[in-house]
Amino acid sequence: MSVSTSTDPVLLRIRDLTVRGHRSPTASPLLDRIDLDVREREIIGVVGESGAGKSTLGLAALGYAREGCRFTSGTVSFRGEDLLGAPRKYRRSLRSSEIAYVAQSAAANFNPFYRLISQVVEFQVQRGLASRQQARQNAIALFRELHLPDPKTFGSRFPHQVSGGQLQRAMTAMAMICEPRLIVFDEPTTALDVTTQVEVLISIREAVRRLGTACIYITHDLAVVSQMADRIVVLKDGKAVEEQATRSLIANPREEYTKSLWAVRTFRAPENPPIEQGGEAVCSVRGLSAGYRKEPVIQDITFDLGAGRTLAVVGESGSGKSTLARCISGLLAPTQGEIRFEGQTLAASCRDRVRATLRDIQIVFQASDITLNPRHRVQEIIGRPLEFYHGLKGQERRRGIANLLEMVELDAGYFGRRYPGELSGGQRQRIGIARALAARPKLIICDEIISALDQLVGEGILRLLSRLQREGRLSYLFITHDIAAVRAIADEVIVMKDGRIVGRGPKALVLDNPTDAYTRKLMEAVPAMDPDWLDGVERGRLDIDKGR
Numbered sequence: 001m002s003v004s005t006s007t008d009p010v011l012l013r014i015r016d017l018t019v020r021g022h023r024s025p026t027a028s029p030l031l032d033r034i035d036l037d038v039r040e041r042e043i044i045g046v047v048g049e050s051g052a053g054k055s056t057l058g059l060a061a062l063g064y065a066r067e068g069c070r071f072t073s074g075t076v077s078f079r080g081e082d083l084l085g086a087p088r089k090y091r092r093s094l095r096s097s098e099i100a101y102v103a104q105s106a107a108a109n110f111n112p113f114y115r116l117i118s119q120v121v122e123f124q125v126q127r128g129l130a131s132r133q134q135a136r137q138n139a140i141a142l143f144r145e146l147h148l149p150d151p152k153t154f155g156s157r158f159p160h161q162v163s164g165g166q167l168q169r170a171m172t173a174m175a176m177i178c179e180p181r182l183i184v185f186d187e188p189t190t191a192l193d194v195t196t197q198v199e200v201l202i203s204i205r206e207a208v209r210r211l212g213t214a215c216i217y218i219t220h221d222l223a224v225v226s227q228m229a230d231r232i233v234v235l236k237d238g239k240a241v242e243e244q245a246t247r248s249l250i251a252n253p254r255e256e257y258t259k260s261l262w263a264v265r266t267f268r269a270p271e272n273p274p275i276e277q278g279g280e281a282v283c284s285v286r287g288l289s290a291g292y293r294k295e296p297v298i299q300d301i302t303f304d305l306g307a308g309r310t311l312a313v314v315g316e317s318g319s320g321k322s323t324l325a326r327c328i329s330g331l332l333a334p335t336q337g338e339i340r341f342e343g344q345t346l347a348a349s350c351r352d353r354v355r356a357t358l359r360d361i362q363i364v365f366q367a368s369d370i371t372l373n374p375r376h377r378v379q380e381i382i383g384r385p386l387e388f389y390h391g392l393k394g395q396e397r398r399r400g401i402a403n404l405l406e407m408v409e410l411d412a413g414y415f416g417r418r419y420p421g422e423l424s425g426g427q428r429q430r431i432g433i434a435r436a437l438a439a440r441p442k443l444i445i446c447d448e449i450i451s452a453l454d455q456l457v458g459e460g461i462l463r464l465l466s467r468l469q470r471e472g473r474l475s476y477l478f479i480t481h482d483i484a485a486v487r488a489i490a491d492e493v494i495v496m497k498d499g500r501i502v503g504r505g506p507k508a509l510v511l512d513n514p515t516d517a518y519t520r521k522l523m524e525a526v527p528a529m530d531p532d533w534l535d536g537v538e539r540g541r542l543d544i545d546k547g548r
Contacts (some may be wrong), residue, residue, distance in 0.1 A: 045229030050426025117155025165317025
C-alpha cells in the first residue's frame with residue numbers, strides 16, 4: 001500500500017458529482033451525487049459490479065465524460081482548481097503530464113500503425129520533458145521495471161505482435177513515463193494471468209511509491225484491490241454505498257451489497273462423467289504448431305475435446321493460448337499439424353471452410369470493445385449471424401435478437417438500440433457471447449470471456465454457459481487465467497507455457513495435485529483476500545520468478 005497519511009494535502013476532490021446520459025435523460029444517473037477525496041500519495045480502490053459507474057468515475061477524475069454523457073451537477077477539483085469549469089485546453093494539458101489514465105483495454109488504445117516505443121514516449125517528448133533519446137531510455141527502464149520481455153527491443157514491435165498482457169503493461173509504462181501526480185488505473189491487470197498479475201501489481205506499487213503518485217485503482221477483483229488500496233469505495237448503480245479503510249472493509253463490511261461481493265464464486269457446474277477411452281470427440285488437435293512470420297508461438301499441441309464438455313486452457317500471458325484459439329477457428333493457419341472437427345479434417349483457413357463449419361465453431365474474443373463494430377447497433381450485431389446462418393428476417397429475426405439478449409441477461413428493449421460505445425465492458429462482453437450463440441454452434445471458443453466482468457456478472461455468465469451446455473451439448477474451449485472460473489466450469493485442464501503443454505488432466509488432478517513446478521506456481525500466485533498477501537510475495541514467501 002502507499003505511504004499516504006491523513007495529514008497529506010487533498011490532491012483530487014469530487015463533490016456532489018452527478019453524470020447522466022444524453023440519450024436517456026429520464027434514466028437513472030450513471031453517477032449519483034458522488035463525494036470523494038484523494039490525498040497525495042494515496043491509493044483509492046473503487047469496486048463494484050459491471051455498470052456500477054466505476055469507469056465513469058475514473059474518467060471524471062480527468063474532467064472528462066465519455067461520448068453520450070454529461071455532468072449535470074457537482075465539482076471535480078485538482079490541486080484546488082475545478083476541472084469542469086476550466087478551459088478545455090487546460091484540461092487537455094493536464095492529461096498525461098499531471099493526470100494519467102490506464103484504460104481497461106490496451107488493444108483499443110494503441111495505434112496499430114506505429115511501434116510501441118514511439119507511442120510510449122510521445123507525451124514526454126511533446127511536453128518537452130525529455131529529448132527523444134532520453135525518453136526512449138526512460139521507456140526501456142519502465143519496460144524492465146514492468147517485467148516485459150527483452151526491454152531493449154520490446155518497443156520495436158507493433159501492438160499486434162505482443163500478447164494482451166504485455167500490451168497492458170506497455171500502456172502502464174506510457175502512463176508512468178511523465179511521472180504524473182495522479183494515475184487512474186482502470187482494471188490494469190484484467191488481461192493478465194495470475195503470475196504476471198503479481199509481478200505487475202508489485203511493479204505498479206513500487207513505481208507509485210517511487211514517484212509518490214496518488215492513484216485511483218478501479219477493479220472488480222476484490223483480492224487485488226485489497227493488496228493495493230489504502231481505502232476502498234464500493235459503487236452500486238452509480239452510488240457510493242460504502243467507504244472504509246481497506247483492512248476495516250475486508251474484516252467487517254457493513255452493507256449487504258458489499259458482503260455479496262465478498263461471497264462470490266460459489267458456483268460449480270454439474271460434473272460431466274469421465275470421458276471413455278475412444279469416446280466421441282467434437283474437436284481433435286494433433287501435433288499443432290503455429291507462429292507469426294518465422295517465430296514459433298505454439299509447438300506440438302495435441303488434445304481431444306469431447307462433445308458436451310469443457311476443456312480449460314490456462315497459462316501465463318504469451319504462452320500461446322490465444323494463438324491456439326485462432327488456429328482452431330481458422331483465423332491463423334498452422335505451420336504443421338491437423339485439426340479435426342467431428343471426424344473431418346478442417347481446412348487451415350476459415351476462408352476455405354464451408355459455411356456449416358463456420359457456423360459450428362464460434363469464438364468469443366477477449367477485447368469486446370474492438371471486436372464489436374462501433375457503428376452498428378446491438379440489434380444489427382446480433383441479427384447478422386441469425387440472418388447469415390439461419391436466414392431469419394423480419395419478425396423472426398427481431399424475436400431471435402430479443403431471445404438472445406434475454407439469454408445473456410440484457411433487456412432487449414433497451415440494449416438492442418444501443419451502440420457498443422454506450423455500454424460498459426461487461427455489457428459489451430455479453431453482446432459478444434450473444435453474437436456467438438446466434439449461430440447455434442457446437443463448439444464455442446471462449447477467449448478470456450469473463451476477464452472484463454466483475455465477479456457477480458462473471459459467475460452469472462458461467463451459470464449461463466453451464467445451462468446452455470446441458471441443454472444443447474455445447475462444447476467449450478475455455479481459455480482463461482482465472483483459476484476460480486476453471487474450478488467452476490471445466491472438466492479437463494491443459495496448462496501451457498512457452499507454447500507447449502506442460503500439464504494436463506482432469507480438473508481436480510491438475511489444480512489440487514499438480515505434478516509440475518509451473519502449475520504449482522500458478523496455484524500459489526492466486527491472490528488471497530488478505531491485505532498482507534502481496535507483502536508476503538515481495539518478501540519472497542512465494543517463488544513467482546519466471547526466469548526473465
